[in-house]
Amino acid sequence: MAKDTEKLIRQLSLISYLMAERRPVTAPEIRRDVEGYSAMNEDAFARRFYADRSELEALGIQLSVDKPVEGLAEQENYSLPPENFHLPAIEFSNDELAGLSTALSLLDGEFAYAEPLRLALQQISWGRPSPLNAPEQRSIALGITASAGGHDLSQRLAKIETAIFRRKTIVFDYYTMQRDDLGTRRVDPYQLLFEGGQFYLLGRAHERDAIRVFRLSRIRGKVAYASKAEHDFQRPEEFDPRDYANRIPWQFGEPIGTAEVLIAGRIAWQVERHFGRYGTFRAADAAEGDDGDRVFVTDYADARQLVAWVLGLGEHARLLTPTELVDELDARLALLIERHADGPELAPPIAPEERVVEQNGNGNGRRDAAAIRPERFARLVTLASILITAGRAGERIPAAEVCERLQISEQELQEDIGVLNVVNFGAGSYVLYAEVQEDGMIEADPEAYGDSFARPARLLPVEAKALVAAIDLIGEHIPEDSLTSVRRKVVDALGHDPIREGLQIVTGGGGDADIARSVSTAIVSNRLLTIEYYKENEDVFSERTVEPYALMNGREGWYVAAYDPARGGVRHFRLDRVKRAAIEQTRFTPRAEVDPSRDVEGWPRTGEVEASRRARVWISPERARWAREERSVVEELADGAVVVELSFAGLDWLVREVLKEAGDAAVLEPDDARTAVRVAANRLVRV
Structure with missing residues (x-):
């Protein structure tokens, strides 16, 4: 029997024993009665028992220890209060269970934590119709699913997830984009972060003795443990991952200054909604701007990134301070104009054979299997509860159904049943006996001591993490806020927020919760929706009355897919550009020909819209590395510059994209696009 299997049998038998005894027991009693310990000598038992207790504690299962005589381990008494193992009952409404069903149907097989999510849903919906079997909802679609996206990235993610859980220092080769340097990193991994379709690692870099952020797609080769020790570090109590999640690209790194940006009143509502959490806003005084204008005050660590953001806002933003940042903006603007007048050299x-190999780092490809597999312990506990419940009801369960619910193979099911059949603590005190019959049905005979697993166990760390991450990925975009209330109930039941246990989801867009609620309500009730919409590329406001069908997320935020009767087709409206939304009393009959999720595999995931035109754009050697990672490179140049191809439906969009490159990009063709960029840049020059 494998060591891991022996360990699982010991741990499950230990839990059963402590729960059945319902009294404190001594270490000698445990050694005598619990499966797996009796054959050990005292020293071996002491080591194994200590290790098993540590592992159970790491899984969130805390044994109570009473020490009546100081320093004498054999006099310690151990117990497992039911509340330390069982999950408190959580009462969910039908809407909340439907919301959980939607989350699973959208993420199953495409979410890096899909398998632990399934186990978590199995546990929290105990005694209620399982959301795993509910019909799929059509009011929401996901372009960004937090999929690991590829074999190499999946392996890195799984290894890092385990290292975070086990507190193991890891070693890997990392490509630093800013310095164009490949080097070995030794890191204590603290947290995973998912943002903008990418997974990032937050951890203490030994080389700098400071917390650093590493993008998983820039790790080269395998991730390895730095030692064979059981644990290498403890995460500092003061570490808070939210400090790193609530940053914008110009804030990555140590702050070097504070900037003030004047935002025109025309778009101030949108900028404040989207970027308010990255700084503060105040009213502009008479010397700074007009009535209604706002001043955005933000710390920055990367001057170029902040300048690029300001340029991307065009005539609606002006950098006020500091002077050195204003000077850099002016210099980059001059370079932008020059490169669109005479063209870059x-x-x-x-x-082709000498070209740099492109790194496909978008991380959004769909996969058939999740990257993170739950601990086998969690799977065994869940399986035991399924079998005991069925056995006590006198029912047989199809083996295929269990395999589907737990996402395991028939062989894994047979092996897991074999483990559960030998879980005991002496004198015939078994938990259950189960067997897969020839007709493919499982027959289970629960023993009296199966009470330990007849109720749902507490969510283990990776299960809790998966559940809350799935909720945070979808956010408040399920009708009637059902997931918002689910999250609150789960956190209350757990007694802590799993966001601090290793994974944080940061979604695109910002501050669209109120709009999302209105849109969701209109979708569910089939009511017309009137919106005041800001079309950023054309800098115009319009009022539309539309038939809303579904909410959809993408790389830049959330959208509502709606049929616009005035334009005779489906349109997508970004929620953070909706200034106002009103639900009309008039209902509409859904159109059979409208498929709201038709585009989910396209631009929401790739960022590239269908277009009738394509532009060839030169990217400077200094920014070529980023272009290779994010864009479609069509030509490599000898000086390190690259030429990329961008599809565009309107010149306004293309102009904004080039302005955002702050002088490091120049349109080569078509000519009218070159002219449009030059004209737009000239309008931004200070007089």
Whole structure:
């Protein structure tokens, strides 16, 4: 029998024993009665028992220890209060269970934590119709699913997830984009962060003795443990992952200054909604701007990123302070104009065989299997509860159904049943006996001592993490806020927020919760929705009355897919650009020809819209590394610059994208796009 299997049998038998005894027991009693310990000598038992207690504690299962005589381990008494093992009952409404069903149907097989999510749903919906079997909802679609996206990235993610849980220092080769440098990193992993379709690692870098952020797609080769020790570090109590999640690209790194940006009143509502958490806003005084204008005050660590953001807002933003940042903006603006007047000097292209291999780091490809597998302990506890419940009801369960619910193979099911059949604590005190019959049905005979697993166990760390991450990914975009209340109930039942246990989801967009609620209500009730919408690329406001069908997320935020009768087709409206939304009393009959999720595999995931035109854009050697990671490179040049191809439906969008590159990009063709960028840049020059 494998060591891992022996350990699982010991731990499950230990839990059963402590729960059945319902009294404190001594270490000698445990050694005598619990499966797996009796054959050990005293020293071996002491080591194994200590290790098993530590592992159970790491899984969130805390044994109570009473020490009546100081320093004498054999006099310690151990017990397991039911509340330390069983999950408190959580009462969910039908809407909340439907919301959980939606979360699973959207993420199953495409979410890096899909398998632990299934186990978590199995546990928290105990005694209620399982959301695993509910019909799929059609009012929401996901372009961004927090999928690991590829074999190499999946392996890294799984190894890092385990290292965080086990507090193991890891070693890996990392490509630093800013310095164009590949080097070995030794890191204590504290937290995983998912943002903008990418997984990031937060951890203490030994080389700098400071917390650093590493993008998983930039890790090269395998991730390895730095030692064979059981644990290498303890995460500092003061570490708070939210300090890193609530940052914008210009705040990555140590702050070097504070900037003030004047935002025109025309778009101030949108900028404050989207970027308010990255700084503060105040009213502009008479010397700074007009009535209704706002001043955005924000710390920054990367001057170029902040300048690029300001340029991307066009004529609606002006950098006020500090002077050195204003000077840099002016210099980059001059460079932008120059490169669109005379054109950048192009180096000769290099041969295809000499080109830099592109790194596909978008991390959004769909996968058939999740990257993170739950601990087998969690699976065994869940399986035991399923079998005991069925056995006590006198029912047989199809093995195929259990395999589907737990996402395991028939062989894994047979092995797990084999483990459960030998879980005992002496004198014939078994938990259950189960067997897969020839007709494919499982027959279970629960023993009297199966009470330990007849109720749902507490969510283990990876299960809790998966559940809350799934809720945070979808956010308040399920009708009637059902997931918001689910999250609150789960956190209350757990007694802590799993966001601090290793994974934080940061979604695109910002501050659209009120709009999302209105849109969701209109979708569910089939009511017309009137919105005041800001079309950013054309800098115009319009009022639309539309038929809303579904909410959809993408790389830049959340959208409502709606049929616009005035334009005779489906349109997508970004929620953070909806200034106002009103639900009309008039109902509409859903159109059979409208498929709101038709585009979910396209632009929401890739960022590239269908277009009738394509532009060739030169990217400077200094920014070429980022372009290779994010864009479609069509030509490599000898000086390190690259040429990328961008699809666009309107010049306004293309102009904004080039302005955001702050002088490091220049349109080569078409000519009218070059002219449009130059004209837009000239309008931004200070007089």
